[in-house]
Amino acid sequence: MFEPQDPNRIQLNSKGQLRHFLTTEGLSRELLTEILDTADSFIDMGAKQIKKVPLLRGRTVVNLFFEASTRTLSTFELAAKRLSADVLNLNISTSSTSKGETLKDTLMTLEAMHSDMFVVRHADSGAAHFIASRVTPDVAVINAGDGRHAHPTQAMLDMLTIRRHKGAFEPLKVAIVGDILHSRVARSQIHALRILGASEIRVIAPKTLLPRHIEAMGVKVFTDMKSGLDEVDVIMMLRLQKERMNSALLPSESEFYRLYGMTTEKLAYARPDAVVMHPGPINRGVEIESAIADGPRSLILDQVTNGIAVRMAVMSMAMSGQMVERQHPQVQAQ
Amino acid sequence: MNIRITGGRVIDPSQQLDQVTDLFIADGLIAGIDTAPAGFEAGHTLDASGQVVCPGLVDLCAHVREPGYTHKGSIARESAAAAAGGITTLVTPPTTSPIVDTPAVAQLIQDKARETGLARVLPMGALTRGLEGEQLSPMHALAGSGCIAFSNARLPIRSSLVLMRCLEYAATHDLLVLFQAQDAELAKGCMHDDSTSTRLGLAGIPEAAETVEVARCLMLVEQTGVRAHFGQISCDRSARMIIEARARGLNVSADVAVHHLLLSDVNVDGFDSNYHVIPPLRSQLDRAGLRQALLADGIQAICSDHQPHDAIAKQAPFAATEPGMSGLETLLPLCLMLVEQDLLEMPQLIAKLSCEPAAILGIDAGTLKPGRAADVCIFDPAARWTPSAAATRSGGGNSPFMGTELRGRVTHTLLAGEQVFKL
Numbered sequence: 001m002f003e004p005q006d007p008n009r010i011q012l013n014s015k016g017q018l019r020h021f022l023t024t025e026g027l028s029r030e031l032l033t034e035i036l037d038t039a040d041s042f043i044d045m046g047a048k049q050i051k052k053v054p055l056l057r058g059r060t061v062v063n064l065f066f067e068a069s070t071r072t073l074s075t076f077e078l079a080a081k082r083l084s085a086d087v088l089n090l091n092i093s094t095s096s097t098s099k100g101e102t103l104k105d106t107l108m109t110l111e112a113m114h115s116d117m118f119v120v121r122h123a124d125s126g127a128a129h130f131i132a133s134r135v136t137p138d139v140a141v142i143n144a145g146d147g148r149h150a151h152p153t154q155a156m157l158d159m160l161t162i163r164r165h166k167g168a169f170e171p172l173k174v175a176i177v178g179d180i181l182h183s184r185v186a187r188s189q190i191h192a193l194r195i196l197g198a199s200e201i202r203v204i205a206p207k208t209l210l211p212r213h214i215e216a217m218g219v220k221v222f223t224d225m226k227s228g229l230d231e232v233d234v235i236m237m238l239r240l241q242k243e244r245m246n247s248a249l250l251p252s253e254s255e256f257y258r259l260y261g262m263t264t265e266k267l268a269y270a271r272p273d274a275v276v277m278h279p280g281p282i283n284r285g286v287e288i289e290s291a292i293a294d295g296p297r298s299l300i301l302d303q304v305t306n307g308i309a310v311r312m313a314v315m316s317m318a319m320s321g322q323m324v325e326r327q328h329p330q331v332q333a334q
Numbered sequence: 335m336n337i338r339i340t341g342g343r344v345i346d347p348s349q350q351l352d353q354v355t356d357l358f359i360a361d362g363l364i365a366g367i368d369t370a371p372a373g374f375e376a377g378h379t380l381d382a383s384g385q386v387v388c389p390g391l392v393d394l395c396a397h398v399r400e401p402g403y404t405h406k407g408s409i410a411r412e413s414a415a416a417a418a419g420g421i422t423t424l425v426t427p428p429t430t431s432p433i434v435d436t437p438a439v440a441q442l443i444q445d446k447a448r449e450t451g452l453a454r455v456l457p458m459g460a461l462t463r464g465l466e467g468e469q470l471s472p473m474h475a476l477a478g479s480g481c482i483a484f485s486n487a488r489l490p491i492r493s494s495l496v497l498m499r500c501l502e503y504a505a506t507h508d509l510l511v512l513f514q515a516q517d518a519e520l521a522k523g524c525m526h527d528d529s530t531s532t533r534l535g536l537a538g539i540p541e542a543a544e545t546v547e548v549a550r551c552l553m554l555v556e557q558t559g560v561r562a563h564f565g566q567i568s569c570d571r572s573a574r575m576i577i578e579a580r581a582r583g584l585n586v587s588a589d590v591a592v593h594h595l596l597l598s599d600v601n602v603d604g605f606d607s608n609y610h611v612i613p614p615l616r617s618q619l620d621r622a623g624l625r626q627a628l629l630a631d632g633i634q635a636i637c638s639d640h641q642p643h644d645a646i647a648k649q650a651p652f653a654a655t656e657p658g659m660s661g662l663e664t665l666l667p668l669c670l671m672l673v674e675q676d677l678l679e680m681p682q683l684i685a686k687l688s689c690e691p692a693a694i695l696g697i698d699a700g701t702l703k704p705g706r707a708a709d710v711c712i713f714d715p716a717a718r719w720t721p722s723a724a725a726t727r728s729g730g731g732n733s734p735f736m737g738t739e740l741r742g743r744v745t746h747t748l749l750a751g752e753q754v755f756k757l
Contacts, residue, residue, distance in 0.1 A: 002597055002734070007604025025533070104649050124651035125535040126605030133604075134649065147653070148535030187535055212538055216529035 010133050012321070019321035020132045020141040021314045023150040024191040032159070032195055038313035039160050042082075043306065055316045056085035059116040063089045065144070066103075066122040071280060071304065072144050072154075076119045079311035085117075103127070104135050111136045117319060118142070125149035125184075140322040142314060148184050154279055155188035157310040159196060161303050162234055165275055169196040175228055175270075176219075177204045177260060178238035178287060181211050181249075185279050186238055194218050204228035205260065208249040225260060229269035237262055237278040237287050253286050262288040267297070275299050335377040336360045337751065338370070342382025342712060346389055347685035348692075348701035357387055359708040362751035366704055382712050385745060388684045390422025390709030392691040392700045394512075394589045395565055396640035396662055398424075398455060399729060401442060402431025407642035407729030409443065413452035415662040415728035417755035420711030420744040421638075422453055423692070423699045424662075427514075428460040429487045435460035435471045437479035444480050452754045454699070454709075456482040458512060461500050467491035470500055474507050482695055483510040483563065488612065490518035498554050505560040510695065512563045515547035515572070516613065524653040526599040526614040534602065536653060539614050541569045548572045552579050555586060563694050564588040566639050568613035570623025577632035587694045588632060590624050591639035592668045593659060597621075601734070607648045607655035608734040611639070625677055628686065635691035636683075638665040642730025660730035664721055666713060667740035673715075674741065680715075708751040717743040 008026035013019040018031065045051060061080040065073055073089065080087045092106065103122075110118070117140040120128050125147030132141040145151040159169075166172060174193055180186045180203050193201050194217075203214060204222045215221055222228030229235065240256065250256050262276060276292055277299050284290050292298055337359040344367065345352045351367070358366040358374055365371045396416065399407035416424050426443065428434035434443070440457045447455035459481030463469045467490050476484070484504055491497040504511045520543035525531050527538025548564060552575060555562045567573060567588050576588045593611065598618045601609045609615060627633045641658025648655050661668075669687060672678045678686075692700030699709060720739045723731025747755035 002601060002738075005604070102646060102650065103654075104646075122651065124653050126653070127651040129605045130651045146535075146651070148537075150535065184535055187533065211532035212527045212540070213529035214532055217533060 007129065010129070013325045015324060017321035017324060018314070018317045019325055021152055021318050022128045022132060022141065022143045024152045024155050024188045024195065025150070027195060029195050029197065032156070032192060035156055035310065035313050035317065036160050036163055038317060039156070039306065039309040042309040042312045051082050052084055053082065054084045056080065056083035056319055059085045059319060060114065061085045061087050061117045061119060061315065062110055062115045063087065063119045064092065064110070064121070065090065066092050066120070066127070067145070069121055069144070072121065075304070075307045076144060076311050079308050079315060082308070083312055083316055107131055107135045111139055115139055116322070117315065119144050121145045123147055138322075138326060140318040142318060145184055148182050148187070150188045151184040152188045153307070153311050153314055154185050155192040156314065157303055157307040158189055158236065158277060158279070159192050160306045160310055161277060161299050164302070164306070165299060166233060169193070169198045172198045172233045173200040173202070173231055174198050174234040174236065175202040175204055175232045176236045176238065177225070177228070177262065179209045179240050180205045180214060180238065181209045182241050183238050187217070189236060190217050190219055202228055202232070206250070225266045226269050229266060232270040233274055235262065235267075235270060235274055235276045237276065239279060239281070240283060240287055257286055261286065262292055264289060264291060267292060277303060279303070335751070336365070336375060337748070338376035338379045339382050339387055339710070339712065340379055342385045342387035344387045344702065345681050345684050346702040347681050348389070348689035349703055351702070352681050357702065357710070359710070359748070359751045362708055364702050364704050364706050364708050367702065380712070380746065384716070385712050385714050386680070387710060387712050389688040389700045389702050390711050390747060390749065391420050391666065391687045392695070393421045393424040393640070393662070393665065394635050394637040394691050394694065395591070396424040396426055396638055397429070397642070397658070398426045398443070399642060400430065400446065401439065405644045406647070409446040409455060410450045411727060411729045412640070412642065412662065413447060413450045413455065415726065416453040417747045417749070418727050418744060419663045420666050420713055420747050421662060422709035422711070422747065422749050423456065423697070424453055425456045425458055425482060425695065427487050428458050428465065428485060433460050433465055434458065434476070434481065435463050435465070437472075437475050440476055440479040440481050451749070451752075453749065456480070456695070458482060459484045461486040461511065462491060462496070465489045467493070468496060470503055473504055473509055477507065477509055482697070483512045485512040485514060485565070488514045488516045492518070494550065494554070498558060501554050501558040501560040505558050508561065510561045510563060512565050513547070513551045514565045515544055515551055515567070517543045517547045520546065521612070524610060524614070524657070525602050526616045528599055528617055530599045530602060534605065536602070541571060541616070541620070544569050544613060545571045545575070548575055552584070552586070556584055562586045566591045566594070566613060566637065567624070567633070568594050568616045568620065570620045573623055573627035573632045577627060577630055580632070587634045589635035589637050589691065590628070590633050592636050592661065592665055593639070594624055595621065595628075595636070596668060596671060597734070602652070605652040606734060607650070607652050608659060608732055610652055610655050610657045611659055612657040628678065634686065635694060636669055636686045637691070638662050640728070642728045643732045644730070648732050659733045660726065660728050661733060662728060663726060664733060664735050664740065666744060667742040668735065670715060670742035708748055710748040711744060712746040713742055713744045715742045717741070719743045
């Protein structure tokens with residue numbers, strides 16, 4: 001009775017290659033591994049004198065940010081430039097779209113300028129799917145964060161960071177800590193870790209910051225750090241997104257830090273070689289102690305470096321997957 | 335003109351009728367069944383062989399969008415869609431602009447509907463002025479101007495004291511109050527709060543957004559003794575509370591929108607904004623519970639909850655779109671799926687679309703009894719067709735069922751003996 005079809009299928013072209021990158025959900029282990037392998041090759045390139053490759057030469061990439069961002073926008077820009085693309089950054093605050101032009105009109109205007117790729121960040125979950133499926137199917141869409149839904153390039157740069165430090169995913173126990181409810185990063189990380197075969201994925205948060213039936217995503221739920229971090233290899237902290245705290249979710253920042261902040265004392269609950277990650281920007285003294293953020297077990301700066309490589313990988317793969325589709329328009333019509 | 339409808343399977347649950355027979359219509363009224371009244375001469379004979387002949391359907395919730403939102407729909411277009419769907423009586427909520435809290439607006443809606451002449455459009459009056467939840471509306475005057483029931487739509491009456499006063503006042507004049515139960519704070523979301531909303535990152539509306547308000551309303555109904563109806567319930571637990579309240583002798587009834595009987599929250603996967611409805615599509619357990627409540631007499635009527643939209647209203651990321659589906663033309667074929675799935679017998683289904691909603695409203699409709707207005711729906715239960723946004727008569731083509739092949743199609747609709755639709 002009206003069962004839904006696989007909605008993430010639109011990310012792939014008729015040959016199963018990436019043509020949009022909207023979510024890590026529903027992709028194969030092979031594809032995610034290909035992204036990581038491609039990114040690995042770009043990391044080595046970043047250390048060279050000449051950092052550019054011509055993979056996107058002559059292509060126009062539009063960074064379309066409906067939500068403010070510094071680091072994600074700048075790493076996407078750098079990634080596109082290292083691929084030799086022409087880059088246009090558009091910061092479209094909510095105030096300018098509320099002047100009357102709809103999201104759809106904005107995008108169709110940009111498509112008419114013969115853009116080849118949109119990198120989109122938007123406050124609404126599903127915005128990237130909406131654009132890719134309903135508005136501009138001939139433009140490769142890279143999701144740079146949509147509402148609480150997905151932030152797939154962040155998740156993949158986290159996976160790359162884990163793989164470069166830990167090797168294989170299979171033996172790993174990974175804990176994701178903090179505001180799971182509002183976090184698109186957590187959702188994309190969970191899908192990616194499952195697909196790549198991590199042995200156990202945990203989330204740790206108070207019930208007010210846990211979405212309903214999160215265990216259905218294949219995670220174990222903990223509400224305290226001591227049992228949640230026990231035997232864990234990788235700790236992924238989340239940002240406590242204060243601007244989204246629109247209701248009574250927490251008594252205070254200090255109580256949150258006392259119970260869920262990553263401190264030296266709590267890090268001792270995890271395995272002795274456990275590493276700590278954070279998508280940034282970090283709130284020192286709210287989510288994480290400075291000594292840990294700046295310490296030897298923190299991978300926070302590696303994440304930033306890896307972010308450029310992962311975004312280069314995804315952009316080059318999606319562009320070639322999109323070009324296959326453009327050469328075979330009849331496939332699309334099926 | 336006198337009409338003889340011949341050879342159809344005449345189903346009228348209001349008189350336990352289900353047989354292949356003839357129906358006779360004279361002067362806009364049902365003149366006889368089976369045998370022609372004395373002196374009857376048919377000006378027109380309508381062959382209904384292989385078809386079902388039943389009372390014109392009564393839809394307890396259909397937004398006609400007029401006055402105020404004519405870019406989405408209008409009385410003329412929605413009446414035409416109703417006629418094409420076999421619906422001859424529809425109740426429209428007070429959420430127009432201006433709101434139906436003055437007799438003038440209630441009269442305007444009925445005047446326009448009479449002018450169009452394709453369906454009976456019965457306005458619901460606002461329970462509070464401006465639907466603001468603070469001051470009683472002039473219910474007695476509104477009832478005098480044709481308001482059939484009183485509702486605050488989905489807008490909150492935060493003060494339980496104000497709500498109790500509304501119910502006391504309605505009870506004073508024996509007026510029907512219709513609840514579209516929703517706790518405004520808990521309902522701040524765009525889909526059912528469960529594993530699918532979690533995965534999609536869409537803000538969830540918990541079951542409690544409905545059940546908390548159903549519970550509060552039931553307690554106040556019990557205290558005030560008002561006649562009350564719950565419109566478009568979406569949760570199994572709401573249905574159970576209503577069944578329990580009826581068992582205790584409370585004068586309450588309920589309806590459900592047909593899409594809540596067929597779809598569930600998993601349909602939102604993929605972010606198709608056509609599945610954005612309020613109340614949200616609930617879990618598969620809720621859907622099963624609502625279907626059971628139809629059998630257990632917890633839910634007496636099925637409605638379309640028709641909400642036409644202009645195209646732009648649905649062209650945005652899911653949460654930013656406006657909720658609601660267009661449903662007048664698909665109400666009957668979707669309901670027929672319940673028969674196909676062996677949940678209901680055809681006469682049981684027809685009852686939930688005709689005499690039962692009419693009884694809730696206390697109106698003389700939804701029946702083929704001789705002497706009553708000849709509001710008749712004739713449909714071919716086997717006909718396959720595919721509704722489309724391009725072909726719909728409604729102002730809105732916003733429905734996930736557009737492009738889906740459905741079974742069962744209205745071929746003729748008569749309103750007071752006049753043919754208002756013919757396929």
